[in-house]
Amino acid sequence: MSVEGSQGSTGRYRPTNSNDPGWDYGQPVDGNRDHVKCDFCGHVSKGGIKRLKQHLVKASYKGTMYKDVRKCDKVPQDVVDVLRSFMEGKQKIPKRNKVRKTR
Numbered sequence: 001m002s003v004e005g006s007q008g009s010t011g012r013y014r015p016t017n018s019n020d021p022g023w024d025y026g027q028p029v030d031g032n033r034d035h036v037k038c039d040f041c042g043h044v045s046k047g048g049i050k051r052l053k054q055h056l057v058k059a060s061y062k063g064t065m066y067k068d069v070r071k072c073d074k075v076p077q078d079v080v081d082v083l084r085s086f087m088e089g090k091q092k093i094p095k096r097n098k099v100r101k102t103r
């Protein structure tokens with residue numbers, strides 16, 4: 001066991017300082033954070049938590065999104081919604097319409 005992170009009261013693994021909701025739905029295999037096992041179908045994503053999240057949300061995207069990723073057959077829709085909003089919120093960095101902070 002040499003993986004950084006902590007097992008909280010839930011007994012689940014979560015990296016230090018990570019608020020990534022992906023860790024609520026997948027866990028490392030043999031302490032290897034690059035191999036994350038899906039809680040729902042048992043599929044192991046070998047590209048870390050980012051890949052696992054792509055595996056979970058893939059079914060909700062049309063077409064060729066994440067085409068190298070196997071989709072999850074068992075993930076509940078509400079989990080997909082949580083992960084999608086997290087992922088999309090991270091990706092969208094608004095460059096226009098800067099919000100001016102006034103105090």
Ligand SMILES: [Zn+2]
Nearest residue numbers: 038041043072
């Ligand atoms: Zn899965």
